[in-house]
Amino acid sequence: MRSYLRLAASAAILPLLFSQAAMADGIAGAPAPFDKGGVKLALISYISAGDFFQAYQAGAVAQAKALGIDLRVFPGRQDASEEREQVLQAINLGVSGIVIDHGVPESLADVAQQALDKGIKVVAFDVNLNNPNIPQVEQSDHALAQQALAQVVKENGKSFVAGYVYVAGFAPLDRRNEVWEKFKADNAGVVEKAHFGNVSDTTATTTADQAKAALTANPDIKVVFAPYDEFARGVKLAAGDLGIKDKIKIYSADVSTADIQEITEDGSPWVATVATNPAVVGAVSIRAAALQVAGQAVPHQISVEPTLLTQAALRAAGVKTIEDLADKLPAFNTSDAATASWIPQKLF
Ligand code: SR1
Numbered sequence: 461m462r463s464y465l466r467l468a469a470s471a472a473i474l475p476l477l478f479s480q481a482a483m484a485d486g487i488a489g490a491p492a493p494f495d496k497g498g499v500k501l502a503l504i505s506y507i508s509a510g511d512f513f514q515a516y517q518a519g520a521v522a523q524a525k526a527l528g529i530d531l532r533v534f535p536g537r538q539d540a541s542e543e544r545e546q547v548l549q550a551i552n553l554g555v556s557g558i559v560i561d562h563g564v565p566e567s568l569a570d571v572a573q574q575a576l577d578k579g580i581k582v583v584a585f586d587v588n589l590n591n592p593n594i595p596q597v598e599q600s601d602h603a604l605a606q607q608a609l610a611q612v613v614k615e616n617g618k619s620f621v622a623g624y625v626y627v628a629g630f631a632p633l634d635r636r637n638e639v640w641e642k643f644k645a646d647n648a649g650v651v652e653k654a655h656f657g658n659v660s661d662t663t664a665t666t667t668a669d670q671a672k673a674a675l676t677a678n679p680d681i682k683v684v685f686a687p688y689d690e691f692a693r694g695v696k697l698a699a700g701d702l703g704i705k706d707k708i709k710i711y712s713a714d715v716s717t718a719d720i721q722e723i724t725e726d727g728s729p730w731v732a733t734v735a736t737n738p739a740v741v742g743a744v745s746i747r748a749a750a751l752q753v754a755g756q757a758v759p760h761q762i763s764v765e766p767t768l769l770t771q772a773a774l775r776a777a778g779v780k781t782i783e784d785l786a787d788k789l790p791a792f793n794t795s796d797a798a799t800a801s802w803i804p805q806k807l808f
């Protein structure tokens with residue numbers, strides 16, 4: 461009798477236990493399907509190497525975990541046809557949403573549309589898929605370049621010989637380039653004497669080789685606008701090898717712990733960067749996909765605002781890591797883009 465009662469009691473409790481387990485996978489108070497959990501999303505990247513892209517992915521993974529999402533991460537090897545194939549694989553996996561991070565629009569637009577046609581939500585970060593049903597995440601690249609160039613003017617005036625690092629075809633670099641072109645048009649005293657750059661799996665070292673040639677041929681270059689941290693790292697490497705670290709100033713985009721160390725070290729020519737926290741951008745991208753999967757509206761343009769970080773300010777504040785930066789500048793660790801009350805946000 462006793463064991464019967466124990467059995468009956470357990471039988472009564474079992475469904476409760478199961479339902480609690482199921483609730484543990486979902487989020488209490490969240491809209492379907494996040495109330496139950498088990499939502500599958502894919503993150504498909506064009507580039508995975510480098511500090512920016514690793515931090516972006518880490519932020520996406522953290523936000524997905526907090527939402528109980530099963531996130532399939534497809535690594536990027538700067539191969540447009542492989543990225544296209546990965547979108548098709550994600551569709552076949554039956555994911556509810558896909559985040560496409562950088563890439564070549566021509567090889568992605570039709571497969572992204574195929575995903576939409578199957579009811580899969582798509583979000584694009586820094587790749588212009590030119591589709592009204594695909595929200596675009598970016599780091600306010602025009603504002604980013606404007607802030608960097610305002611700092612250039614503050615420190616160098618409006619007449620100087622410049623080097624410029626740029627590769628066409630990447631949406632964020634193209635947007636930053638629009639600002640650079642306007643800046644030159646508005647400031648006749650700014651003379652661009654060298655333009656170089658590459659995006660590859662060895663961006664920094666290849667840029668360093670190019671920068672060495674450009675800086676040797678143009679010893680009057682005083683300012684280098686290098687709006688991607690891998691570019692700035694390459695130019696700094698070249699300046700060190702040529703022994704001209706005290707002759708040029710480098711202005712960039714992006715930040716990481718390694719960048720902060722390079723910017724703040726004694727005698728560094730890398731004097732300012734304008735950056736978001738890439739982990740926050742990764743989290744925002746996942747939130748935008750999750751909101752759509754939950755049937756909630758997101759704006760077509762989603763922007764994460766960047767901050768100017770000067771060498772002087774980083775040194776004065778004793779900032780040595782990204783974590784220090786977030787401690788001193790709490791806004792750096794959050795964004796109010798693509799949020800909802802049911803989405804956990806304290807991730808890092
Ligand atoms: C090759 S594109 C590199 C840029 O993508 C992201 O927007 C980062 O800010 C980086 O500068």
